[in-house]
Amino acid sequence: MNKTCEQVWERCLNIIRDIVEWQPFKTWFEPIKPIQLENNVLTIQVPSQFFYEYLEEHYVGLLGKTIKRELGKEARLEYRIVVENGTPHQHPKTVNMPGQFTKAKKDSEVDFPLTIQNPVKNPFVIPGIKRVQIDSQLNPHYTFDAYIEGDCNRVARRAGKTVSEKPGGTSFNPLVIYGSVGLGKTHLAQAIGNEVKRLHPNKAVLYVSAEKFINQFIDHSKNSIINDFIHFYQLIDVLIVDDIQFFARAEKTQDAFFAIFNHLHQSGKQLILTSDKSPKDLDGLQERLLSRFRWGLSADMQMPDFETRMEILEMKMKNDGLEMPKEVVKYVAYNIQSNVRELEGALISLLAQSSLNRKEIDLELAKRVLKSFVKTSSKEITIESIQKMVCEYFDVPYDKLLQKTRKREIVQARQITMYLAKSFTKNSLKTIGEHFGGRDHTTVIHSCQTVKDLMDTDNTFRDNVIELQQKVQLAAM
Numbered sequence: 001m002n003k004t005c006e007q008v009w010e011r012c013l014n015i016i017r018d019i020v021e022w023q024p025f026k027t028w029f030e031p032i033k034p035i036q037l038e039n040n041v042l043t044i045q046v047p048s049q050f051f052y053e054y055l056e057e058h059y060v061g062l063l064g065k066t067i068k069r070e071l072g073k074e075a076r077l078e079y080r081i082v083v084e085n086g087t088p089h090q091h092p093k094t095v096n097m098p099g100q101f102t103k104a105k106k107d108s109e110v111d112f113p114l115t116i117q118n119p120v121k122n123p124f125v126i127p128g129i130k131r132v133q134i135d136s137q138l139n140p141h142y143t144f145d146a147y148i149e150g151d152c153n154r155v156a157r158r159a160g161k162t163v164s165e166k167p168g169g170t171s172f173n174p175l176v177i178y179g180s181v182g183l184g185k186t187h188l189a190q191a192i193g194n195e196v197k198r199l200h201p202n203k204a205v206l207y208v209s210a211e212k213f214i215n216q217f218i219d220h221s222k223n224s225i226i227n228d229f230i231h232f233y234q235l236i237d238v239l240i241v242d243d244i245q246f247f248a249r250a251e252k253t254q255d256a257f258f259a260i261f262n263h264l265h266q267s268g269k270q271l272i273l274t275s276d277k278s279p280k281d282l283d284g285l286q287e288r289l290l291s292r293f294r295w296g297l298s299a300d301m302q303m304p305d306f307e308t309r310m311e312i313l314e315m316k317m318k319n320d321g322l323e324m325p326k327e328v329v330k331y332v333a334y335n336i337q338s339n340v341r342e343l344e345g346a347l348i349s350l351l352a353q354s355s356l357n358r359k360e361i362d363l364e365l366a367k368r369v370l371k372s373f374v375k376t377s378s379k380e381i382t383i384e385s386i387q388k389m390v391c392e393y394f395d396v397p398y399d400k401l402l403q404k405t406r407k408r409e410i411v412q413a414r415q416i417t418m419y420l421a422k423s424f425t426k427n428s429l430k431t432i433g434e435h436f437g438g439r440d441h442t443t444v445i446h447s448c449q450t451v452k453d454l455m456d457t458d459n460t461f462r463d464n465v466i467e468l469q470q471k472v473q474l475a476a477m
């Protein structure tokens, strides 16, 4: 019987699942949809061009071997890429691409059709000028090494790395990095600029904030030398414009930027833009600019999670030669959840207070100093808040914790929650039992005893409980 594409792909996934770690598997393989299997060609649909390139760069060997194992050595892989067409109500367009493990790349095929179809003759080019010596306006401290990667910024950081290796030579052009304040957009954009200068010293890199760009434009228009302004920008190889939301309603500046953008993009130069919103939500920008921003990759940034915040703090302390007790670092990382700039601000305040008062940094000082940063200083821990923490930690649905399911991981999560509720709240065994779908107090006693026994015999289990205890303690501070 002929196999369907779903069956083949399911079998491939079973193999891949054993080889690739859980997180990358979830990120890169789960979103793939098998579409078609015809003449030994398996077609899979991927959500974006970036996705396709990432798979081809990192997993081509694995995909090749797995698919050939299922379909024989003549097997081929093709991708169908969903292309964002800007209008949420329209059916997404798709583009077909060959997989490189089965088919040698031809330039014409690899060149994703995101380039300008009818190049506009550019009126601003100054013949003869090839290279410019400019001050890039980059902060040398903003590097990739000093930029911690986490789930919050992984796509943007990796795309940035790729761009700095091949500026203008990838489909991430423009690379638009967006997210709310203080999350590291400027740092990342400048890290790309610094890395380009390190890898390609001859490239002209320029960082400019949108506000400065607008002011320069106004100055040049007052003196009727707008063409000089546009010419200058058209000589740049890698142009980084920070905070493009400030272009909103600056119509004339947008016209000039449009000319610069087109020229640079057509000449294979790289554009990196940052914004506090996704291009689709940027009000006050001309549609022709917005549609060009969608040509490349838009990567968002989120607030780093607790572990990433810890890493950022530890790196900043190491770079500045500072030390402080781990519990204090945890306290800061746990309680500052607004943005990375505030996280740094909290660290600096703490150091300043410590040296001013000639007092060692300890938890007590941290609590006092960070009062202005931390919303509530002492929180009451409830059975519900512990249930929520445990569910998040083990990725278990809340209602399962209350039901009578006998699945091992649910039973253990439930027992640990009861144990923590007993240790951290003043509730009676009866009340705790009632919070778990009306169980009686003997079940709670039994659960607490089981947790204690398992902690003595199972290291992983013990580590999980200790980590959860720390989380509850931190939440109570």
Ligand SMILES: Nc1ncnc2c1ncn2[C@@H]1O[C@H](COP(=O)(O)OP(=O)(O)OP(=O)(O)O)[C@@H](O)[C@H]1O
Pocket: 146, 147, 148, 149, 153, 179, 180, 181, 182, 183, 184, 185, 186, 187, 188, 243, 276, 312, 340, 341, 344
């Ligand atoms: N992942 C990270 N690793 C290390 N430092 C970071 C990280 N993210 C942000 N920072 C630091 O946080 C501070 C704020 O970052 P940055 O100025 O780049 O934010 P932003 O998103 O551009 O903010 P705004 O929207 O206000 O312009 C900087 O000092 C930066 O070095």
